[in-house]
Amino acid sequence: xxxxxxxxxxxxxxxxxxxxxxxxxxxxxxxxxxxxxxxxxxxxxxxxxxxxxxxxxxxxxxxxxxxxxxxxxxxxxxxxxxxxxxxxxxxxxxxxxxxxxxxxxxxxxxxxxxxxxxxxxxxxxxxxxxxxxxxxxxxxxxxxxxxxxxxxxxxxxxxxxxxxxxxxxxxxxxxxxxxxxxxxxxxxxxxxxxxxxxxxxxxxxxxxxxxxxxxxxxxxxxxxxxxxxxxxxxxxxxxxxxxxxxxxxxxxxxxxxxxxxxxxxxxxxxxxxxxxxxxxxxxxxxxxxxxxxxxxxxxxxxxxxxxxxxxxxxxxxxxxxxxxxxxxxxxxxxxxxxxxxxxxxxxxxxxxxxxxxxxxxxxxxxxxxxxxxxxxxxxxxxxxxxxxxxxxxxxxxxxxxxxxxxxxxxxxxxxxxxxxxxxxxxxxxxxxxxxxxxxxxxxxxxxxxxxxxxxxxxxxxxxxxxxxxxxxxxxxxxxx
Amino acid sequence: xxxxxxxxxxxxxxxxxxxxxxxxxxxxxxxxxxxxxxxxxxxxxxxxxxxxxxxxxxxxxxxxxxxxxxxxxxxxxxxxxxxxxxxxxxxxxxxxxxxxxxxxxxxxxxxxxxxxxxxxxxxxxxxxxxxxxxxxxxxxxxxxxxxxxxxxxxxxxxxxxxxxxxxxxxxxxxxxxxxxxxxxxxxxxxxxxxxxxxxxxxxxxxxxxxxxxxxxxxxxxxxxxxxxxxxxxxxxxxxxxxxxxxxxxxxxxxxxxxxxxxxxxxxxxxxxxxxxxxxxxxxxxxxxxxxxxxxxxxxxxxxxxxxxxxxxxxxxxxxxxxxxxxxxxxxxxxxxxxxxxxxxxxxxxxxxxxxxxxxxxxxxxxxxxxxxxxxxxxxxxxxxxxxxxxxxxxxxxxxxxxxxxxxxxxxxxxxxxxxx
Numbered sequence: 001x002x003x004x005x006x007x008x009x010x011x012x013x014x015x016x017x018x019x020x021x022x023x024x025x026x027x028x029x030x031x032x033x034x035x036x037x038x039x040x041x042x043x044x045x046x047x048x049x050x051x052x053x054x055x056x057x058x059x060x061x062x063x064x065x066x067x068x069x070x071x072x073x074x075x076x077x078x079x080x081x082x083x084x085x086x087x088x089x090x091x092x093x094x095x096x097x098x099x100x101x102x103x104x105x106x107x108x109x110x111x112x113x114x115x116x117x118x119x120x121x122x123x124x125x126x127x128x129x130x131x132x133x134x135x136x137x138x139x140x141x142x143x144x145x146x147x148x149x150x151x152x153x154x155x156x157x158x159x160x161x162x163x164x165x166x167x168x169x170x171x172x173x174x175x176x177x178x179x180x181x182x183x184x185x186x187x188x189x190x191x192x193x194x195x196x197x198x199x200x201x202x203x204x205x206x207x208x209x210x211x212x213x214x215x216x217x218x219x220x221x222x223x224x225x226x227x228x229x230x231x232x233x234x235x236x237x238x239x240x241x242x243x244x245x246x247x248x249x250x251x252x253x254x255x256x257x258x259x260x261x262x263x264x265x266x267x268x269x270x271x272x273x274x275x276x277x278x279x280x281x282x283x284x285x286x287x288x289x290x291x292x293x294x295x296x297x298x299x300x301x302x303x304x305x306x307x308x309x310x311x312x313x314x315x316x317x318x319x320x321x322x323x324x325x326x327x328x329x330x331x332x333x334x335x336x337x338x339x340x341x342x343x344x345x346x347x348x349x350x351x352x353x354x355x356x357x358x359x360x361x362x363x364x365x366x367x368x369x370x371x372x373x374x375x376x377x378x379x380x381x382x383x384x385x386x387x388x389x390x391x392x393x394x395x396x397x398x399x400x401x402x403x404x405x406x407x408x409x410x411x412x413x414x415x416x417x418x419x420x421x422x423x424x425x426x427x428x429x430x431x432x433x434x435x436x437x438x439x440x441x442x443x444x445x446x447x448x449x450x451x452x453x454x455x456x457x458x459x460x461x462x463x464x465x466x467x468x469x470x471x472x473x474x475x476x477x478x479x480x
Numbered sequence: 481x482x483x484x485x486x487x488x489x490x491x492x493x494x495x496x497x498x499x500x501x502x503x504x505x506x507x508x509x510x511x512x513x514x515x516x517x518x519x520x521x522x523x524x525x526x527x528x529x530x531x532x533x534x535x536x537x538x539x540x541x542x543x544x545x546x547x548x549x550x551x552x553x554x555x556x557x558x559x560x561x562x563x564x565x566x567x568x569x570x571x572x573x574x575x576x577x578x579x580x581x582x583x584x585x586x587x588x589x590x591x592x593x594x595x596x597x598x599x600x601x602x603x604x605x606x607x608x609x610x611x612x613x614x615x616x617x618x619x620x621x622x623x624x625x626x627x628x629x630x631x632x633x634x635x636x637x638x639x640x641x642x643x644x645x646x647x648x649x650x651x652x653x654x655x656x657x658x659x660x661x662x663x664x665x666x667x668x669x670x671x672x673x674x675x676x677x678x679x680x681x682x683x684x685x686x687x688x689x690x691x692x693x694x695x696x697x698x699x700x701x702x703x704x705x706x707x708x709x710x711x712x713x714x715x716x717x718x719x720x721x722x723x724x725x726x727x728x729x730x731x732x733x734x735x736x737x738x739x740x741x742x743x744x745x746x747x748x749x750x751x752x753x754x755x756x757x758x759x760x761x762x763x764x765x766x767x768x769x770x771x772x773x774x775x776x777x778x779x780x781x782x783x784x785x786x787x788x789x790x791x792x793x794x795x796x797x798x799x800x801x802x803x804x805x806x807x808x809x810x811x812x813x814x815x816x817x818x819x820x821x822x823x824x825x826x827x828x829x830x831x832x833x834x835x836x837x838x839x840x841x842x843x844x845x846x847x848x849x850x851x852x853x854x855x856x857x858x859x860x861x862x863x864x865x866x867x868x869x870x871x872x873x874x875x876x877x878x879x880x881x882x883x884x885x886x887x888x889x890x891x892x893x894x895x896x897x898x899x900x
Binding site: 031032034038041042044045046048049227229301302303304305315317318319320321322323326327330331333334335336337338411415416418419422429430444446450453454457458461462465 | 512529533602603616617619621622838841844852860867873877878881882
C-alpha cells in the first residue's frame with residue numbers, strides 16, 4: 001500500500017499584498033485620498049502650495065549675492081532672467097550682516113561678543129543637560145569648534161586668537177575630564193559677560209563678584225548662631241556695604257598695580273542680536289530667583305507678604321511690556337536720587353527683569369500647585385524647617401514641572417526684546433533694518449532684511465521650543 | 481508618681497520673636513512692612529525732589545486743555561480743538577476696536593486651523609504645522625511691520641486705478657468694485673443713514689444713537705428668539721413633539737432690525753476714484769489694517785496650538801464611544817469632543833486674549849494712534865507730564881486687563897465641569 005497522504009513540509013512564501021495595499025500607493029490612499037472630502041482637501045492643499053511656490057520660488061532662485069546696491073541687484077536680475085523677473089537681493093545681508101549681529105560694535109573687537117556667546121553655551125551646558133554628561137561634552141565640543149571657526153572668519157589678531165583658543169580648548173578639556181565642574185563657568189558667567197562686553201578693568205567685575213564671596217563668608221560664620229533668615233540678612237548687608245564702600249577703592253588699587261584692561265565700550269554701540277541676547281539672557285536669568293521668591297510669597301501664610309506678591313505680579317502682568325520700557329526710559333529717573341543717571345541698557349534690563357519675574361512667578365506657582373499636599377506634610381513630618389523643605393523637597397519637584405513653562409517664557413521674552421527699539425536701542429528687527437534701509441544704496445528693500453532677521457529668530461525660538469519639549473518628555477515621571 | 485505637668489510657663493524673651501513660630505510670622509511681616517514703607521518713602525521722596533528740581537508738580541488739569549493734534553482714525557467726533565481727555569478717549573476706543581476684532585478673527589482662524597492641524601489629511605496637517613511654527617516663533621512685531629511695509633510699498637497708487645492710454649487700468653478694485661487697496665489706505669464702503677436719529681454728544685460722553693438703537697434692537701430680538709427656542713424645548717419635553725420654530729426665529733431675528741435700518745434710510749456709500757485719490761466710503765489707514773492683520777495671523781497660530789492641545793487632551797475613548805454610538809465624525813466633533821475640549825482650551829485662551837489686548841500697544845511700530853499713541857505718546861510729549869501720563873496709561877491697561885479676565889473667567893465658570 002503506497003502512502004498517498006500529502007504533507008507539505010515547507011511553507012509557501014507569502015504572496016505579495018495587492019498593489020493598492022502597499023508602499024506609497026497605500027500611504028496615499030490612507031492619508032490623502034481616503035474619501036471625497038479628504039481628496040478635496042488634498043487638491044486644495046496642493047493648489048495652495050503650487051500657488052505659493054510659483055510666487056516665491058523664482059524670487060528665491062533668482063537671488064543675487066554679489067552686488068553693491070539694490071539697483072545693481074535689479075539690473076543683474078533683469079539681465080539674467082528678463083526684465084519682468086523678480087529676485088531676492090541677498091547682497092544686503094552679505095554686506096551688512098555684521099550690523100544685524102553686532103550693531104555698532106567695532107570690527108576689531110567682534111571677538112569679545114563672539115567669545116561671550118560661546119561661553120554662554122559652555123555655561124548653559126551643565127545646567128541644560130545635568131544628567132547627560134555625554135551631551136555636555138558634545139555641546140562644549142561643538143561650541144569650541146564653532147568658536148574657532150568663527151575666530152578664523154573674524155580674522156582676529158594672533159595674540160587674541162591663541163589666548164582665547166587655549167581658553168576654550170581648556171574648557172573642552174574640563175568638560176571631558178569633569179563636566180560638572182563647568183558649573184563654575186555658569187556661576188561666573190554674569191561677571192565674565194560684563195567684563196567682556198562692556199570692557200574696562202577686570203577688577204571692577206571681580207570686586208563685584210567678591211561681594212557675593214563676602215555674603216557667603218558672613219553667612220557661613222553666622223548661620224549657626226542666627227539661623228538662615230537673619231544670617232542671609234546680615235550677609236546681604238555686609239555685601240552691600242562691601243559694594244558701596246570697599247569694592248571701588250580696592251578695584252582701583254588693584255587696577256593701578258596690574259590692569260587686565262579691555263577697551264571700554266559704551267552701551268550705544270550695542271545693537272542687533274547682540275543686544276537681544278544681552279537683554280533676553282540677563283533678564284530671564286536674574287528674574288528666575290525673583291520669580292521663585294514671588295511664587296513662594298504668593299503661597300505664603302503671611303497676609304502682608306502674600307498681598308504684596310499678588311499685587312506686584314498682577315500689576316506687572318496687567319500692563320504691556322512697552323509701558324514698562326517707557327517707564328525705564330522716562331520714569332526711572334524720577335524715582336532715583338537726583339543726578340543719578342545710569343546706562344539705558346541696564347535700566348531696560350531692570351524693568352524687563354521685573355516683567356519676566358512676574359511671568360516666571362506664575363509658572364513656578366503652577367509647579368507648586370502641581371505638587372501633592374503630602375509632599376509638604378512629609379517635609380514637616382521629617383522636621384525640616386521652611387527653607388530646608390523648600391530646598392530639599394518642594395523646589396526640586398516644582399521646578400521640574402515649571403521648566404518647560406520657563407523656557408516658553410524665555411522664548412516670549414526673547415521675541416519681545418525687539419520692543420527695546422521704541423526706547424532708542426537698536427534691536428535687529430526695526431532698529432538695524434531701519435539703519436540699513438536708510439542707506440541710499442538699499443532704499444526700498446524690505447523682504448530680505450525681514451526674512452533674515454525673522455529666520456534667525458525662528459531658528460533660536462524653534463530650537464528652544466524643541467528643547468522644552470525634550471525636557472517635558474524627559475521629566476515626565478508619571479507613566480500614563 | 482510623677483504627673484505629666486504642664487510645660488512651665490515661659491516668660492517672654494526677645495529671642496522668641498525669631499525662634500518661636502508663634503511670633504516669627506508677625507516679626508517678619510513687621511520687618512517687611514517697615515522695609516517696604518522705607519523703600520516707597522525713598523522713591524516718593526526722590527520723585528518729590530526731582531519734580532522740585534525740574535519745577536514741575538503733579539497736576540492732571542492738562543487733560544482739559546486743547547489737544548491740538550489730529551487723529552486719523554476716530555470713532556467718536558474729534559478735532560484738534562478737542563481736549564486731551566477727548567483725544568485719550570479716541571485712543572482708548574482705537575485700542576479696544578483693534579483688540580475686539582483681533583480677538584474675534586484670531587479665534588475663528590485659530591480654531592479652524594487648530595482642527596485642520598489634526599486632520600487625517602497629511603498635506604493639510606503639514607501645512608498647518610508649518611504655518612503655526614513659523615508664525616509663533618517669529619516676533620509679532622515683524623508681522624506687523626512687514627504687513628505695513630507691504631501694504632504701503634507694494635499696493636498700487638490711486639492713479640493706477642485709472643484706465644491708462646491703452647484703456648486698461650494697472651490695478652482694479654476688489655469685491656465687485658466695492659473695495660480698493662491703495663498704498664495710501666484701504667477704501668471700503670461706508671454704511672450711511674439718510675434719516676438718522678439725533679446724536680447725543682457731550683464733552684465726556686458721546687452716543688451714536690442710531691447705532692446703539694440698532695444694536696439694542698438686535699439684542700432684544702436675540703433674547704426673544706432664545707425665549708421661543710426654550711419654549712419649544714419645553715413643549716418637546718412635555719409632549720414629545722417639537723413645534724416648528726424656524727420661521728418664527730427668522731422673523732424675529734431679521735425683520736425688526738431690517739425694518740429699522742430701512743426706516744432710517746440705510747445705504748452703502750461706495751468709494752469712487754476722484755481726482756488723485758478715492759473719495760467716499762471709509763478709508764481704513766494701513767496702520768490699522770497692518771496691526772489687525774499682524775495680530776490676527778500671530779495669535780491665530782498661538783490659538784491653533786491651544787486648540788490642538790485641548791482636542792488632544794480629550795481621551796480617545798470619548799471619540800471611540802461616540803463612533804460606537806453611530807455618530808458621524810462631524811457630529812462627534814461638535815457634540816462630544818469640542819464641548820469637552822473647550823474646558824481645557826478656555827483658560828489659556830483667556831490669557832491669549834489678554835496678551836493680544838496688551839500687544840495692541842505694538843501699534844507704535846506703525847504709528848497707530850491707540851491709547852499708547854495718544855496718552856503715552858503725543859499727549860505725553862506735548863504736555864511733558866511723564867509721571868501723570870504713564871500712571872494713567874498703566875492704570876487704564878490694568879483696568880482693561882482686569883475687566884477682560886473677569887468677563888472671561890465668568891464664562892469659564894459657566895462652561896467648566898460642574899462637580900457635585
